[in-house]
C-alpha cells in the first residue's frame with residue numbers, strides 16, 4: 329500500500345451487484361463540494377445506455393463504455409480510455425470507474441498493474457463495493473460476481489439499511505465478513521457515507537489480493553459470468569400514456585420481480601415536458617420526474633431489463649400498449 333506519486337492519478341473503482349446503489353454513490357461524490365475534479369468512466373450492461381442519464385449534471389466528463397462488460401473488455405476499451413484521459417490530465421485530479429453490477433472487479437483492478445503505461449500514470453486507490461442490504465442474502469449464493477465484488481473490496485458501503493431490520497443487518501454484515509474479513513464496512517442509507525473515507529484511501533492492498541488470487545498479476549484473468557442473466561431494452565419514440573404505463577409497470581414489477589434483477593428507464597409521457605425516471609430492483613419500484621426535456625433532445629422512451637428468464641415478448645407487448653394512439657399524436661401535431 330503506498331500513496332500515488334505526483335505523476336500518478338488515483339483511481340477509485342465503484343462496484344456492487346445490480347441496483348445496490350453505485351450510481352447513488354457516484355452522484356453523491358459528484359455533487360459534494362470537495363473541490364476536486366473527477367473524470368468518470370461508466371460501464372453498463374445492456375445496449376441502451378441509461379446510466380449516463382441518471383448521473384447528476386456535473387461539470388465532470390463522463391465516458392461511457394456500453395459495448396460489453398468492463399471486466400471482459402479490460403484489455404481494450406478501458407485501457408484506451410485511460411490512456412486518452414492521461415493525455416489531458418490537467419483537467420482532473422482523480423478517476424472514478426463505475427462498473428456494471430455484473431462485473432468481476434478483479435480484471436478491472438488488474439489493468440492498473442499489468443499494463444505498463446497505465447501503471448506508470450495511475451494508481452488504484454480503492455475498490456469500493458456497494459451492497460444492497462435487502463437483497464444481498466437472497467442473491468449471493470447464485471451470483472458469483474457479487475461474491476467477487478465483496479472479496480476484492482477495500483471498503484464496503486452497506487447500503488439500504490432503511491429497508492431491513494437490525495437483525496437482518498447483523499446477518500448481512502456477518503455474511504460480508506465471511507467473504508472479506510478485513511475491508512472497512514460502513515452502513516448507509518442512500519450511500520450517505522463520509523466521502524473522505526471512501527476517496528483517497530490509499531487502500532488498495534495488492535498483497536491481500538494476491539492472497540485471494542495468487543495469479544492476479546499473471547496476464548489473462550479467468551472469470552465467469554452468470555449466463556442465465558440476460559438483458560433487453562425497449563425503445564419507442566411514441567409518447568407513453570402515464571395512466572396506462574404506471575399501473576402496467578407496477579404490475580410487471582410484482583409479477584416478474586423475483587426474476588427481475590434490475591429495471592431502469594427514462595420515459596417521455598404524453599403532454600409532459602419533464603422526463604420521468606423509473607427504477608426497480610426486484611419488486612421495489614421507484615419513479616419520479618427528473619428534469620425537463622432539453623430543447624433538441626429527442627423525446628424517446630427507453631427501458632432496460634436485466635434478469636433471469638424474463639419473457640421479453642410479454643413485457644414488450646405490454647409496454648407498446650402503453651403508448652398513446654397514433655391518432656392522438658396526429659391531432660396534437662395538427
Ligand SMILES: Nc1nc2c(ncn2[C@@H]2O[C@H](COP(=O)(O)OP(=O)(O)OP(=O)(O)O)[C@@H](O)[C@H]2O)c(=O)[nH]1
Pocket residue numbers: 344345346347348349350351352353379428429458487488489490491516517518519590592607608609614
Ligand atoms: N430504499 C432505498 N433505496 C435506495 C437506497 N440507495 C439507492 N436506492 C435506490 O435503489 C435503486 C438503485 O440505485 P442505483 O444507485 O441506481 O444502483 P446501481 O448500483 O447504480 O444500479 P445498476 O448500475 O443498475 O447496477 C434506485 O431506485 C435508488 O433510488 C437506499 O439506501 N434505500
